[in-house]
Amino acid sequence: MTSNAPIAKRRTAPDATGVPVTLRGVRRAFGRTTALDGLDLDFAPGELVALLGPSGCGKTTALRILAGFETADEGEVLMDGEDVADVPANRRDIGMVFQSYSLFPNMTAAENVGYGMRVRGAGRRERRERAAELLALVGLPGREGHYPHQLSGGQQQRVALARALAVRPRVLLFDEPLSALDAKVRLQLREEIRRIQLESGITTVFVTHDQEEALSLADRVAVMRDGRLEQCAPPAELYARPATPFVAEFVGTMNRIPGTVRGGGEVEALGRRLPVHGSAPAEGTEVDVLLRPEEIAVRAAADGTATVQVATFLGGLTRLGLRTEAGLEVKADLPSREAAALAPGARCTLVPHDGAVLVADRSAAG
Known part of the structure; x- marks a missing residue:
């Protein structure tokens, strides 16, 4: 049994930039292993959806297909009504934050944040001003000249978030970005991610295996199992009215x-x-x-x-x-x-x- 319930109306920033995103009938297999088995999932503009499930359920494969790092064997990937299945990752207007930070060690925080803008032809002054603005937004004012090795893990992840936001993406993707951090830093950064996402209004997909993280962050949580969607609902509904025994026992x-x-x-x-x-x-x-x-x-x-x-x-x-x-x-x-x-x-x-x-x-x- 699957559920992709309609979304309750939510507050977003007046200048919300989020777009609708749809996965329709998406299938992906690696040899004899089926990672996604006809996944249907809709994301509303400005919504934050957490993909939650055990290892091997297909949540990371779904994220990589959205990002353009993997190609679906079947199905559609729609962004703002446009099929982007054949569009390269660097042309999808997507920001991505990884678990491993992936900062350039020979670049300062400001240079890391401005890297995507530089690739797109932005001038030095624009990059410098945007980097300072975003580093302040993520709680790192005055750290523009610091190199990654001079920053803590939590600070590096904040730089990675600022870098993802710098190019003003239509969609923001997170691949278990907090799992390498200690509990206190994880909680602080979780709250910052939610605040920034609400203010920016960017459509956001957040992959995690941590149910507390998913329930506290998301507008809706999509629980996956064996490449299929078991239920997608707001956190309170998912907890109080699970659609299947699997969801009931996996959440809480x-x-x-x-x-x-x-x-x-x-x-x-x-x-x-x-x-x-x-x-x-x-x-x-x-x-x-x-x-x-x-x-x-x-x-x-x-x-x-x-x-x-x-x-x-x-x-x-x-x-x-x-x-x-x-x-x-x-x-x-x-x-x-x-x-x-x-x-x-x-x-x-x-x-x-x-x-x-x-x-x-x-x-x-x-």
Whole structure:
């Protein structure tokens, strides 16, 4: 099942330069390995879409085809309605930021930023002024004369971002640009990328394997698996209403609770009958009910059928690790005030929420 949901209206800068981008029926194989299997995906003008998925899902191949570094075996690549499948990478008006920075070591920060402009024939003064403007935009004012070896990893990546923006691209592509940075710098630069993208209004595609990064940055997240699109939706929708069991378990933490399908489109799990989201399997089918940690209430009870194994304090929330008498491992998130009464060793009962639940084939567990 795939989903490429319509995009909610979003705020962009008045001088937004983004253009619509479309991948339609894109296929790419390397020998006997299919990297993309008929990928359909639309990007709205000024939108930031994160391509998320496990290694080998095809997200980087999709990005390289957009950039012009790879050629699709089949399908269309449209930018502002124009098919650019046969247009060379250097003529697509695309800016790209790589994981490895890829700065020229013998050039200063300003020279690196202005390199693309120089190739396009811009004068020295224009390049110098544009470089100073962009280096200030990415938080590096006064570093124009610094060489890459004089800058930290995070600063080098900011220079790489400024270089990508210098040529005023129609589309901006990021290939896991933050994965080589430490956690604090990664967070800071993530916020800077989002701020700059919103101000510039450039259509942006961001490839990452980090779900937190994708959910915090993007207008929509496209989850990919085996070269296909599983679901594309705003982060909140993706988390709360996953279209498939794969999306449910890949995005965020998910419990698999054994259940049995009953009549009326319901499933019985943890002693309760719950409505099934979507089509329910045949009555009597043994399934796994997918419940997030916050969808399970935990109540202290001396005769309860579960025991608290561990409590992890996370600020306003505490995550409890529980084990039922049947040996089932369950995670539940509670407000820390409530969790204070449930120390490791405490007996309790588990109560699922009342909403509709997604169910998965029991044989697909693990």
